[in-house]
Amino acid sequence: MEDLKKNDLIDLEITDISNDGNGVGHYNGIAVFVPAVAVGDVIECRIVKVRSSFCYGRTEKLKHPSQDRVESDCPVSKHCGGCSFRHISYEAECRAKDKFIRDSFDRIGKLSPEYMEFCGCKDTDLYRNKAQYPVADDNGKAVCGFYAKRSHRVVEYTRCRLQPVIFSEIVEFIMGYVNDRHIPAYNEISLTGLLRHIYLRRGAYSGEIMVCLVVTDLKKASVFDKLAILLKEKFSDIRTVVLNENPKNTNVILGSRMKAIVGDGTINDTMCGNNISISPLSFYQVNTHQAELLYKKAGEFAQLSHDSTLLDLYCGTGTIGLSMARQVKKLIGVEVIQAAIDNAKANAKANDITNTEFICGDAGKIAQVLYERGERPDVIIADPARKGCDRASLEYMAKMSPDRIVMISCNHTTAARDCAILAELGYTCDKVMGFDLFPRTSHVETVVLLSRK
Template sequence: MTHEGEGVGRADGFTLFVQGALPGERVKAKVLKVKKQYGYAKQLELLQSSPDRVDAPCPIYKQCGGCQLQHMGYDAQLRWKRQHVVDNLVRIGKLPVAGTMEQGGASSGERPAVIVHPTIGMDNPWRYRNKAQVPIGMAMASLEGGAGGGLIGGFYARGSHRIIDMDECLIQHEQNDEVVRRVKEIGKRLGITAYDEESGRGLLRHVVVRTGFISGEIMVVLVTNGRKIPHADQWIEGIREAIPGVTSIVQNINTRTTNVIFGDETRTLWGSDVIYDELDGIRFAISARSFYQVNPAQTVELYRKAVEYAGLTGSENVIDAYCGIGTISLFLARQAGQVYGVEIVPEAIEDAKRNAELNGIDNASFESGPAEVVIPRWRKEGIAADVIVVDPPRKGCDTALLETILAMKPERVVYVSCNPSTLARDLRVLEDGGYRTVEVQPVDMFPHTVHVESVALLVRKDM
């Protein structure tokens, strides 16, 4: 399988990518597109089935682009995700991995092989998402001036911007489904129009729902193409009546021609600016645009592993690059001497400061700016780091940040990653600069999708 979950098969030695096919299967497929060395095909008939194949429980799974692996048994998903991490470490990172043909590395016995643990999965890998981001469109009858119609909302079809309308998503918290359903109903009743990407007209672009798994608090965010909302009071009243648990109704204004969900301006229409939730006993204030992990149960597993890899005794200075709203920082602060968090988004830093205060944590400080600029300045100011923790976006660490880590020479580096390929690339840089990757723990944050989170431990080779 590819990293996007497509089956990789061969017909007369020619490579074809087939959506929905699993390793070990034989399929009859229609070739759709051919390039010089590979092509794409559509599965017509399953001739030999994999023992890992299961029936996908979602009725719109084949049309919807939200999940890619529902046709694969969960244990097999976990094994595949670990292998995906291993393959990237070996191929891109050129790292010796225990249990693989390449475990000896460049010269056998030169260094211990990297241990890649089995993926940490969920007991119940459904209904795990605390945040829904649903694009909104118009039903065809409305577009053609016919009867019926109204607002539709759901995930995009695979490889397109065509919305597959849905009332239920099996990886979303049930409350999120209910909120989206109600907002669509109220919008239809009030004659609210949906944004049209081609014309740039229409009002409602996305409905974003955040649910606190522990607190039960709900935030509804209406992302609109303009500030003015027709019948705003009726809409707010309708949402409050239909959704008793709602504590925050927020508008985000995005008038740009872009696929990015949020615009720069956010205003609270009713209730609080934030909702609250907990991770492992730490309370967090979450605003409309805060980055907050979508799977709370697995986030606790991931961050506990990051703290374990940090090897804290209570006296260490820890730098948390890409700290966001302070989630990992506050986990670390419970066992560290002092934590310094840096994040490029100013609003996230304000949230981080508020979250530290909310939990009575006074050994964590936060600063806004690029990590590769702020951390070298801290170094000049005499701040040394025993441990540096990074949790970068999918593109991985900035080159200047990697150079800064190598210059600061912390005893340990803990790398939290949502992208195995950029993880492997950055581990190679750190290895060449004097570090050794000891172990990697994959964590299944997004069951039934191709995404896998990992946390890696590196130590200085001279220690």
């Protein structure tokens, strides 16, 4: 068998799509990953990188297009790292995401759940309630947009089809102010400059907008005081303008220090009929309407009663638990970010929900505390970050012996891994359902029902 070498040209049929959105073909038994292709494409592929057991390639010529292929409706989709699927139909995207989930639970988890019908999204554009725009220095000029694929090079573009149109207008107004006043943008190489990110949030129901400017030094950020006033005058939906300080050389966008210069640093919205207060550090699903469908299904899986105790791990601002609080005797929420716990408590109070306890701390450590104080929830809901749950959290979840565990995850691979561990600890993975909260990207949400054996 002839080994592939860099710059080789080969004919390649694309037979699958990987979790990160790359197409997959095979040549003499070697997997070749190619971006921006569709299942069914036949391409002339140039090999650009060779690894021991696979290769990366790029399309030199599209010889036979797939029936799934469509023209991209975004001028920067080939360069921007946001969307992975603008070149295929949305129906094909949903099929691919459903397969991602099934493959993870079959292959990684070695589980055999019932796979429920995938829930696609009604709105594939303008659905996001949150956007984070990196700002960079380009020869003395501040530019703003989105990171290119697998890099921190900023693709200068503000009119993303996933964001509300008003976000583009706000960002362009801010960048005009910044460049008119020669406010220095952050330079990742020299670690100099002031403005790092523009971070926007908008209530899907309320329309209230939060503007958060991430800066390297709050002491130098008074240059934005006038901007905050101008923003509020021009955009009536802006409720608050916040400064966030992040002086560290890190990929993490937000730091821990905040200063509100207009409003109180929060916006309000509605989720599952509850009034919700949101701060910059609070986790809040980026697709409100689709998240409501997801939470409704999670509630159906939970099978709650008025005698139930519900434990909501990784609860964020409390949106999931509070959507079910009126169905249970007691709700306990656990979250590691204090600002989110403060929001959760305020959200419970604002909605006259009194059967709650919200605790700030690491999920695994608090799960142990709850176990040792004798808490035995009937149902546990866990919605961890992409890295999933740690072993301690899973073990104490199982020790508390709930009848059901409902897991919500934005990473099906770690969800499958964690469900496999819970299977070892005495739980059966009964049902799995995919929800597309992130159309045109490679991300997908999963909800899982596990029951005690």
